[in-house]
Amino acid sequence: MSLDGYLGSGTRRRLLMSNDADFDRVDALRAGCDAILVGAATIRTDDPRLTVRTRERAQRRVARGLPPTPAKVTLTHRADLDPRARFFATGDSEKLVYCGSAQVETARARLGTVATVVDGGGRVDVRRMGEDLAVRGVQRLMVEGGGTVHTQFLTADVVDELHLVVAPFFVGDSRARRFVGDGRFPWNPGRRATLAEVRPIGDVVLLRYALSPRFRLEED
Numbered sequence: 001m002s003l004d005g006y007l008g009s010g011t012r013r014r015l016l017m018s019n020d021a022d023f024d025r026v027d028a029l030r031a032g033c034d035a036i037l038v039g040a041a042t043i044r045t046d047d048p049r050l051t052v053r054t055r056e057r058a059q060r061r062v063a064r065g066l067p068p069t070p071a072k073v074t075l076t077h078r079a080d081l082d083p084r085a086r087f088f089a090t091g092d093s094e095k096l097v098y099c100g101s102a103q104v105e106t107a108r109a110r111l112g113t114v115a116t117v118v119d120g121g122g123r124v125d126v127r128r129m130g131e132d133l134a135v136r137g138v139q140r141l142m143v144e145g146g147g148t149v150h151t152q153f154l155t156a157d158v159v160d161e162l163h164l165v166v167a168p169f170f171v172g173d174s175r176a177r178r179f180v181g182d183g184r185f186p187w188n189p190g191r192r193a194t195l196a197e198v199r200p201i202g203d204v205v206l207l208r209y210a211l212s213p214r215f216r217l218e219e220d
């Protein structure tokens with residue numbers, strides 16, 4: 001996020017916030033996960049690939065019997081997603097779309113050839129989605145935004161670890177999304193989160209918070 005807590009620009013233009021060294025750190029984290037999740041708006045705005053970029057890391061996954069890149073997961077109410085988006089078009093891994101029941105048939109018609117569409121119920125509940133992902137073999141899920149999604153995972157208290165990277169500039173435009181929206185967070189003035197690590201990475205800084213007993217520092 002920016003110094004003023006934003007995740008991107010206030011326009012539909014993608015804003016890269018990190019530096020090469022931090023993108024490489026994120027690549028290593030992705031390689032260690034079973035699945036990567038972003039909200040549908042992030043697919044529409046950023047068109048991310050969400051693959052493991054480094055060939056050696058992808059090869060190490062394959063040597064462990066895993067697909068070269070983790071599964072990709074998104075959630076949507078409206079099902080307004082383009083099957084040609086890089087989320088669906090790149091990587092050999094499984095793609096999962098958790099869709100609210102109202103539009104699940106639309107989602108299947110639009111995305112059924114490029115993804116598995118799961119009926120997520122009236123409003124997709126992230127805890128239930130996590131349980132369903134676990135049944136599908138996902139033990140370690142990396143959530144990469146945006147703010148709407150961060151808010152739901154954090155307020156549902158299902159996050160083990162938070163990596164917050166602060167970029168050295170301001171966005172200064174309240175049309176942009178903040179790191180989180182309003183909500184009742186389990187960490188508040190009465191219950192402070194545990195700061196596990198602070199790491200400068202070039203001109204950005206990584207703050208790591210342990211948010212559950214499952215957090216293990218040595219995993220990064």
Ligand SMILES: NC(=O)c1ccc[n+]([C@@H]2O[C@H](COP(=O)([O-])OP(=O)(O)OC[C@H]3O[C@@H](n4cnc5c(N)ncnc54)[C@H](OP(=O)(O)O)[C@@H]3O)[C@@H](O)[C@H]2O)c1
Nearest residue numbers: 007008039040041042075076077078124145146147148149
């Ligand atoms: N700096 C970073 O690291 C980073 C990372 C990711 C994103 N971003 C930025 O974040 C911004 C997007 O964030 P955002 O908060 O607007 O969107 P988001 O969290 O990416 O996606 C929100 C969308 O996800 C779907 N959704 C969320 N919760 C749902 C639920 N419980 N059930 C069903 N569908 C659900 C809805 O999709 P539908 O509208 O399709 O129904 C909703 O509009 C962009 O500017 C992007 O560039 C930055």
